[in-house]
Amino acid sequence: MNRKSLGIYIHIPFCVRKCLYCDFVSGPSTPEIQINYVNQLKKEICRTSNGNIVDTVFIGGGTPSVLDVNLLEEVLCKLKETFCLVPECECSIEINPGTVDYDKLIKYRKMGINRLSIGLQSCNDNELKALGRIHDCKTFEETYFLAREAGFDNINVDLMSSVPEQTPESFSRSLRKVAELNPEHISVYSLIVEEGTPFYDMELKLPSEEEERLIYHKTGRILREYGYEQYEISNYAKKGRECRHNIRYWQCEEYLGFGVAAASYRNGVRWKNTVDLKRYLGAELEEPMENSFYEEMEYLTEKDQYAEFMFMGLRMNSGISKETFRKRFGISMEEIYGDVLEKHIQNGLLERAEQSIRLTERGRDISNFVMADFILLE
Ligand code: SF4
Known part of the structure; x- marks a missing residue:
């Protein structure tokens, strides 16, 4: 179990x-x-x-x-x-x-x-x-x-x-x-x-x-x-x-959502229930769930998971612990994002704090711009 x-x-x-x-x-x-x-x-x-x-x-x-x-x-x-x-x-x-x-x-x-x-x-x-x-x-x-x-x-x-x-x-x-x-x-x-x-x-x-x-x-x-x-x-x-x-x-931990429009995240898969209340009320929940019950279902690749972990974690003032990243993915943050981290540390948008990386105050003002840089292209 x-x-x-x-x-x-x-x-x-x-x-x-x-x-x-x-x-x-x-x-x-x-x-x-x-x-x-x-x-x-x-x-x-x-x-x-x-x-x-x-x-x-x-x-x-x-x-x-x-x-x-x-x-x-x-x-x-x-x-x-x-x-x-x-x-x-x-x-x-x-x-x-x-x-x-x-x-x-x-x-x-x-x-x-x-x-x-x-x-x-x-x-x-x-x-x-x-x-x-x-x-x-x-x-x-x-x-x-x-x-x-x-x-x-x-x-x-x-x-x-x-x-x-x-x-x-x-x-x-x-x-x-x-x-x-x-x-x-x-x-x-x-x-x-x-x-x-x-x-x-x-x-x-x-x-x-x-x-x-x-x-x-x-x-x-x-x-x-x-x-x-x-x-x-x-x-x-x-x-x-x-x-x-x-x-x-924000730490990309797992959760289950119940009810209309509720989202869940488990085992690298994210899904969202139907947003249609009538459909939710009419769903045969004893049967294997029909596809129409879900609004979205997304299988996150490893690269998606790295990126999500970074931009969700950077929302927090404590930032992202390098150790947690390594434990979660079995690889260091620097190996994946070394260049991006260095660029934003140099331009004053990210900073190192003990064993973490976090946004500076200026970085928080334009956080969307910084976070977009963590999306990895295939
Ligand atoms: S209508 Fe929307 S914003 Fe207003 S109380 Fe309901 S959920 Fe909240």
Whole structure:
């Protein structure tokens, strides 16, 4: 039996309503759809397992907190029945302000959920309205304090920069307001306007690249004042409170995803479930999985795996350990990437730190440019 530890991602595609910038697989649901979805999830979990040890679980969406709490419990029970969750397993759930009450939060804790990720995005109500969010800042604060009251001592708050109506000053105010609440973790992503979303067809006043960079640097400076360390391009945490599940992705460790649009990575193969909810609900999960169940399936060559390991690992401030690279691939990083490493060390975009290679601050500003250099041509 393969006892390598795994991370598990569970996608809950339900939301109260769609935000104007959202291109995730998510939308409103009915009680009947939720029941059918959870039945499918349980079947998918059962059929995939081989008794692996699991040390991180992430329930994302959508807004998983709109799922009926008893249905969520059924999913977690099935997970525990089928996999071997270690006692110190990090188990996170994404919630939105206003979608939980005290009783629900207590039930989450009883089920073993020990980390909350609250989707706030901004403390400015005009910006929240412009994004089409369902909540205001006061509702967020109520949810945050309820979570503390219910005993959650590991909370992330998501913020968004470069949103319409936002100024560098209003962004700083949001950031400080959140930092003053002292959550263990803060994520700051900048808005990306995706095709197919209402934002794509709207005339939006968005900051220039230069302004975005200023906001990015300011984010690091402000959060350092409050005792947060940046450990990844968009993520900041108090010491020891980094998100272990996400680190698994950046270190190219294996994970299984369950639910519509969920992605998995195992044994050098990456696949993604169908993004079509109807198709997911109708899939015959007792039978060998029909091809249409998958949206994508990719067999990574050795060269793909080297490249992915480099550009995912460079997202992290600690960089990539040479020893880990050698252990993973049986060859040294220098043998594969000696010239590229030397070039970017010379031009100040990469640096050596003890036994690791990492991006410099300037390198982080143009990380896509550096990372593209690690893709190896056949
Ligand atoms: S809450 Fe999140 S997943 Fe749901 S519509 Fe808004 S951005 Fe999308």
